[in-house]
Amino acid sequence: xxxxxxxxxxxxxxxxxxxxxxxxxxxxxxxxxxxxxxxxxxxxxxxxxxxxxxxxxxxxxxxxxxxxxxxxxxxxxxxxxxxxxxxxxxxxxxxxxxxxxxxxxxxxxxxxxxxxxxxxxxxxxxxxxxxxxxxxxxxxxxxxxxxxxxxxxxxxxxxxxxxxxxxxxxxxxxxxxxxxxxxxxxxxxxxxxxxxxxxxxxxxxxxxxxxxxxxxxxxxxxxxxxxxxxxxxxxxxxxxxxxxxxxxxxxxxxxxxxxxxxxxxxxxxxxxxxxxxxxxxxxxxxxxxxxxxxxxxxxxxxxxxxxxxxxxxx
Amino acid sequence: xxxxxxxxxxxxxxxxxxxxxxxxxxxxxxxxxxxxxxxxxxxxxxxxxxxxxxxxxxxxxxxxxxxxxxxxxxxxxxxxxxxxxxxxxxxxxxxxxxxxxxxxxxxxxxxxxxxxxxxxxxxxxxxxxxxxxxxxxxxxxxxxxxxxxxxxxxxxxxxxxxxxxxxxxxxxxxxxxxxxxxxxxxxxxxxxxxxxxxxxxxxxxxxxxxxxxxxxxxxxxxxxxxxxxxxxxxxxxxxxxxxxxxxxxxxxxxxxxxxxxxxxxxxxxxxxxxxxxxxxxxxxxxxxxxxxxxxxxxxxxxxxxxxxxxxxxxxxxxxxxxxxxxxxxxxxxxxxxxxxxxxxxxxxxxxxxxxxxxxxxxxxxxxxxxxxxxxxxxxxxxxxxxxxxxxxxxxxxxxxxxxxxxxxxxxxxxxxxxxxxxxxxxxxxxxxxxxxxxxxxxxxxxxx
Numbered sequence: 001x002x003x004x005x006x007x008x009x010x011x012x013x014x015x016x017x018x019x020x021x022x023x024x025x026x027x028x029x030x031x032x033x034x035x036x037x038x039x040x041x042x043x044x045x046x047x048x049x050x051x052x053x054x055x056x057x058x059x060x061x062x063x064x065x066x067x068x069x070x071x072x073x074x075x076x077x078x079x080x081x082x083x084x085x086x087x088x089x090x091x092x093x094x095x096x097x098x099x100x101x102x103x104x105x106x107x108x109x110x111x112x113x114x115x116x117x118x119x120x121x122x123x124x125x126x127x128x129x130x131x132x133x134x135x136x137x138x139x140x141x142x143x144x145x146x147x148x149x150x151x152x153x154x155x156x157x158x159x160x161x162x163x164x165x166x167x168x169x170x171x172x173x174x175x176x177x178x179x180x181x182x183x184x185x186x187x188x189x190x191x192x193x194x195x196x197x198x199x200x201x202x203x204x205x206x207x208x209x210x211x212x213x214x215x216x217x218x219x220x221x222x223x224x225x226x227x228x229x230x231x232x233x234x235x236x237x238x239x240x241x242x243x244x245x246x247x248x249x250x251x252x253x254x255x256x257x258x259x260x261x262x263x264x265x266x267x268x269x270x271x272x273x274x275x276x277x278x279x280x281x282x283x284x285x286x287x288x289x290x291x292x293x294x295x296x297x298x299x300x301x302x303x304x305x306x307x308x309x310x311x312x313x314x
Numbered sequence: 315x316x317x318x319x320x321x322x323x324x325x326x327x328x329x330x331x332x333x334x335x336x337x338x339x340x341x342x343x344x345x346x347x348x349x350x351x352x353x354x355x356x357x358x359x360x361x362x363x364x365x366x367x368x369x370x371x372x373x374x375x376x377x378x379x380x381x382x383x384x385x386x387x388x389x390x391x392x393x394x395x396x397x398x399x400x401x402x403x404x405x406x407x408x409x410x411x412x413x414x415x416x417x418x419x420x421x422x423x424x425x426x427x428x429x430x431x432x433x434x435x436x437x438x439x440x441x442x443x444x445x446x447x448x449x450x451x452x453x454x455x456x457x458x459x460x461x462x463x464x465x466x467x468x469x470x471x472x473x474x475x476x477x478x479x480x481x482x483x484x485x486x487x488x489x490x491x492x493x494x495x496x497x498x499x500x501x502x503x504x505x506x507x508x509x510x511x512x513x514x515x516x517x518x519x520x521x522x523x524x525x526x527x528x529x530x531x532x533x534x535x536x537x538x539x540x541x542x543x544x545x546x547x548x549x550x551x552x553x554x555x556x557x558x559x560x561x562x563x564x565x566x567x568x569x570x571x572x573x574x575x576x577x578x579x580x581x582x583x584x585x586x587x588x589x590x591x592x593x594x595x596x597x598x599x600x601x602x603x604x605x606x607x608x609x610x611x612x613x614x615x616x617x618x619x620x621x622x623x624x625x626x627x628x629x630x631x632x633x634x635x636x637x638x639x640x641x642x643x644x645x646x647x648x649x650x651x652x653x654x655x656x657x658x659x660x661x662x663x664x665x666x667x668x669x670x671x672x673x674x675x676x677x678x679x680x681x682x683x684x685x686x687x688x689x690x691x692x693x694x695x696x697x698x699x700x701x702x703x704x705x706x707x708x709x710x711x712x713x714x715x716x717x718x719x720x721x722x723x724x725x726x727x728x729x730x731x732x733x734x735x736x737x738x739x740x741x742x743x744x745x746x747x748x749x750x751x752x753x754x755x756x757x758x759x760x761x762x
Contacts, residue, residue, distance in 0.1 A: 009330075011352060011354060012377070013374055013375065013376055013377035013378075013380075014328045014329070014376065014377040014378050015374070015376075015377020015378075015380065015477045015478060016377065017377070018377050018378060018421075018477055019377075019477060021421070021425070021459075021462060021463075022463060022466050022476065022477070024459065024460070024463035024466075024467075025456075025459060025460055025463065027459055028448065028455070028456050028459055031444075031445055031448060032445070032448070036445070040323045040325050040330075041325075041326070041328070042325075042326060042425065042426075042443050042444050042445075043325065043326075043439070043443045043445075044325045044326065044439045044442060044443065044751065044754075045325070045439065046321060046322060046323070046325070047322055047323065048320045048321075048322050050439060050747040050750075051319070051745070051746070051747060051750065052319035052320040052321045052322070052333075052335070052750060053319065053320075054320070072352060072353075072354065073351065073352060075351065076352075101374070102371065102374040103354040103355070103356075103359075103374070105359040106354065106355040106358065106359045108359060108362075109355075109358055109359065113358065114355040114358040114359070117355075117357055117358040117361075118353065118355060118357055118358065119581050122357060122579070122716050123574055123703075123716055124573070124574055124577055124578060124579045124590070124716060124718060125578075125579040125581060125588060126578060126579065126580055126581065128580075128581035129581075129583070131581065131582065131583050131584060131585060131586055132583055133349070133583055133584040133585075135332055135334060135347070135349035135351070135584060136349060136351060136583075136584060136585060136586055137351050137352075139353075159374070159478055160377065160477050160478065206364065206366065206684065206710075207366050207367075207483070208366060208484070208485075208681060208682045208683065208684065209485075209679065209681035209682070210483075210486075210488055210489070210678075210679050210681075213489075215489065215490045215492050215676055216492050216494070246470075249470070249474040249475045250474055250475070250480050251474070252470075252473075252474035253473050253474035253475065253479070253480050253481045253488050253489060254488045254489040255370070255474070255480040255481065255483070255488045258370060258480065260478075289364055289709065289711065290362055290363060290364055290367075290711065293362065293363060294363075294364075294367065297371075
């Protein structure tokens with residue numbers, strides 16, 4: 001018997017939905033078990049009736065609600081609250097839903113500053129007033145994570161979350177397992193690179209050239225990026241981007257961890273912890289430009305990124 | 315009394331939009347609007363970020379075409395730092411982009427668009443979707459799921475990530491391609507090429523002929539086009555010159571940094587999405603009878619502006635397409651046909667690049683130094699031309715970002731097509747869910 005599922009994206013990019021499709025061949029067996037009563041990406045269910053005559057948003061009943069994206073507009077907030085009312089279990093899918101995500105970097109400015117830039121300070125745009133219409137939902141005061149608005153039952157972080165975890169959490173839920181989380185391990189705990197707990201010291205280098213490695217050698221012969229003197233967010237980021245069997249994805253590309261799975265545990269302070277991790281290998285973390293945004297890149301909700309008084313012009 | 319039909323959300327497309335159709339007392343369409351309901355503000359919040367962080371930040375603009383944004387951004391950062399990536403880096407960027415194209419086009423054609431054609435435009439909502447396709451044509455559906463995933467695995471196996479990549483960097487790419495990896499990827503590339511050939515054959519035999527009347531009527535508008543071509547005029551996704559075509563087919567080419575002379579953006583009070591327009595054609599008018607300044611992007615636009623395709627099989631398909639529909643081809647639903655011709659070019663290009671000995675060169679990045687500069691980087695995303703324009707200060711921190719991306723270019727055209735489709739199909743107050751879906755099919759053709 002298929003279970004009713006409602007899925008929607010809020011302040012999102014659709015990457016989470018593509019990651020669902022990246023479950024690959026097992027998706028063919030999983031799909032028939034899910035009866036999507038709403039999924040904007042794939043099915044033509046409408047919130048205002050199939051003939052568009054409704055006056056209020058009607059969200060159908062479902063056992064499972066899956067929401068990607070943070071909350072950026074009043075209408076998204078309303079929709080989220082309705083989904084919460086109608087769904088027995090709510091999954092926040094991806095780092096925008098879990099932490100605000102990359103778009104929550106907008107929290108470093110007042111909303112009006114963002115609108116000023118987009119509609120009046122762009123060189124290609126005819127300077128114009130902000131769009132103002134009943135069909136253009138107003139921005140919320142900040143860009144928030146889903147759990148800042150409603151209670152969440154299962155959080156699947158990642159930008160995007162690995163398909164393994166989406167499949168595991170959803171099939172678990174179908175089997176009656178109402179909680180799911182990743183073990184509290186860091187990316188470094190799952191990263192096969194060589195670590196010697198020291199670096200060349202000095203300022204943290206900017207990522208303006210490639211790291212040192214031999215192309216034909218695996219990650220087990222690759223020296224830790226922090227220990228090569230650069231910033232990698234691995235020490236303070238929850239492990240999981242590699243799924244059940246892979247290696248940390250950004251490291252596979254010989255690029256530094258971006259921090260996309262968010263903090264290792266709730267309440268952790270990645271910025272402070274990362275500064276300590278760099279210090280512990282002999283680097284000077286204060287040399288990092290723009291470290292507030294860099295180290296809160298995916299977690300700007302929950303008040304982690306906000307407008308600072310008298311920000312230096314840089 | 316007049317009445318408003320609210321189609322919300324527009325479905326089987328990316329993003330948040332509401333279609334509002336206003337009817338008069340007689341039940342005829344007097345107005346339509348496609349309201350885009352979300353705005354994230356990348357142009358602002360990228361300010362202050364180190365230039366080298368941009369390619370892995372702005373990829374998040376779109377989870378369906380992150381590679382396109384990743385690469386347009388990389389090119390803009392190359393410009394900020396004043397460097398030219400080594401040839402092998404460019405080939406690897408193009409390889410990744412073309413693999414991503416293949417996955418993207420399979421997704422759009424089979425998962426998003428096919429339900430309207432294979433199941434039927436006015437079929438019941440419960441089956442007019444990918445699950446319905448899975449039941450109606452299980453063998454094809456399984457193959458589609460597999461092929462789309464294969465592309466993702468090819469990207470991930472080498473570049474770590476299929477979605478929101480980090481592989482391309484200012485001055486080149488982050489790692490070279492080994493001979494072993496090349497050998498491993500070749501059979502998968504062949505598999506994708508065979509599937510691309512199957513797809514266009516399948517569509518030409520089973521889909522397009524059945525819907526020729528709909529193709530010739532639904533959402534049809536006569537406007538201009540924008541795309542990228544190589545120096546020899548061939549259709550190109552990664553690099554070249556921008557080409558604008560007027561509705562009558564006349565052409566004007568320009569370089570990336572001349573985009574401000576050619577494209578302006580109008581802000582409607584009723585949508586977060588701006589309306590780019592061709593600046594040299596006069597003041598933007600969204601009149602259905604006499605549109606001014608409106609141009610389209612994405613596959614049909616590229617097929618129209620290009621003199622030829624860049625690969626042999628795709629070229630044969632273009633010749634057949636042009637013999638049937640001319641140049642420019644204006645029918646909106648021909649986007650689906652054009653998409654499959656491009657699918658073929660992308661798949662052929664992947665195989666071609668994998669057979670290029672230079673692709674395994676270890677010379678893949680020029681180191682960069684922070685300095686003040688500006689870079690305008692463009693690529694063709696599946697959904698249209700991406701323009702990323704960055705300026706940075708002498709520490710290499712971003713000071714200005716201007717973005718005109720994929721579907722935004724199509725905003726005016728989508729609104730016109732929806733207007734046309736609604737007026738043609740809703741008369742005397744008569745409509746049903748199938749008719750409203752036809753209005754949405756006019757949007758879906760653009761794959762927004």
